[in-house]
Amino acid sequence: MEHQEWATVVEAATRAPSIHNTQPWRFAATADRLDVSLDRDRALPVLDPTGRQQVISCGIAVEFAVVALAAAGRVSEVELLPDADDQDHLATIRVIADIEPTAEDRELAAAIDRRQTVRDPFQRRPVPVELLDRLQAEAGAFGCWFKPVTRSEEEVATVFLIDRAEELEQGDPAYLAELRSWVRTDPTAVDGVPVDAVPSGDPHQRPSNWSIRDFVVGTREHAAAQPADPGAPPPEVERPVVVLMGTDGDDRHAWVQSGRALARVLLQATVAGVAASPLTQALDWPATRSRMRTRLSLVGHPQMLLRMGYPAEGSTPARSGRRPVEDVLTRAPAD
Ligand SMILES: Cc1cc2nc3c(=O)[nH]c(=O)nc-3n(C[C@H](O)[C@H](O)[C@H](O)COP(=O)(O)O)c2cc1C
Structure with missing residues (x-):
C-alpha cells in the first residue's frame, strides 16, 4: 500500500x-x-x-x-x-x-x-435486547464476555463501587493533578478531554444512579446553584443499560483483545443509533476492581464498564481533538 x-x-x-x-x-x-x-x-x-x-x-x-x-x-x-x-x-x-x-x-x-463518547443523560427508550445479543456475539469473537448489569443486587454493588472509587479518586491530589493535566479548555486542542464534552453539572446532582467520571471536580464553585422550582415536575431518572466487559486472563493479550472487542461493540452500537460512555472509575483501583469480581461473582477480570443508550434529541457533545x-x-x- x-x-x-x-x-x-x-x-x-x-x-x-x-x-x-x-x-x-x-x-x-x-x-x-x-x-x-x-x-x-x-x-x-x-x-x-x-x-x-x-x-x-x-x-x-x-x-x-x-x-x-x-x-x-x-x-x-x-x-x-x-x-x-x-x-x-x-x-x-x-x-x-x-x-x-x-x-x-x-x-x-x-x-x-x-x-463520540456521550456523557449526557440518554433517552428512556430501552436498548433492544436483540442489539445487546448482537454486541455480546461481537465481543465473544475476541474472547471477551459482555454482561449487561441487570439484576438489582448487581446494580447496587456496581453503583456503590463506582461511587466509592470516585470518592477515593477525588481525595487523591496526585489523581486530581493528573486529571487536570488532561482536561482542555482550548477547543482546538489535539488531545485531552475538552471541558465542553463533559456535562457541566455535578455528576452527583443528576437524576441517575450511575455517576459519570467528574472531570472538572473542584472547579465548579462559580456555577451558582439554581434554586429549585417548587412547581417543576420531578426530573426524569435516567435508566441507561450498563454493560460489563471482561476477559478470562488479565495480561496484555487480554487487554488488546478487550480493546478490539470494544471497538466492534461501539461501532455496531453507533450504526444502530446507540451511544455510549465508559464508567471506568471502579476499574481504575485494584481494590474496587477486585471487589467487583467478588460482588458480581465474575469468572475472569472486568475490563470495561459501559453506559449505553439513545442520545437525547439535539445532544451533540463537543468533539474531542486528535493529534495529526x-x-x-x-x-x-x-x-
Ligand atoms: C479505556 C477507556 C476508559 C475510559 N474511561 C472513561 C471514564 O471513566 N469516564 C468517561 O467519561 N470517559 C471515559 N473514557 C472515554 C474517553 O474520555 C474518550 O474516549 C476520550 O475523551 C475521547 O473522546 P471521544 O470518545 O468522544 O472521541 C474512556 C475511554 C477508554 C478507551
Missing part, C-alpha cells in the same frame, strides 16, 4: 476513544504492514500504572484500522504481541488480500467518524 493509503487508515484508527484522550499510540507502516505500539510518553502513572486502560485504547485503534482497511477493500490479519522482546509492540496488521467491501464494511467504517497523523505515523524500514 502507498504511504498515503496508510495515512488514511491511521487517521481512522486515531478516532479511537482512549482513556482521557491520551491517544497513547504510535504507528509504523511498510508496504503491506502496520505496526501499532504503546507510546509510554503519554502514560497515566496514577490512574493507570499498569497501562491496562492505555493498552485497551490501543486495541480499539487496532480494530478501527482493520475496519477502515476492510472498507477500502483490504483484507487484513492481526498478529498480537509479535515481538517477545518488546511488549509495547502490541500488534502487527498485515494486508493479505483485496476484496470488494460489503455494505456492512462501509457502514461500520462510516460509524468511526460519527462515534504525521505526529503518530512513521515509515518502518521494510523487512
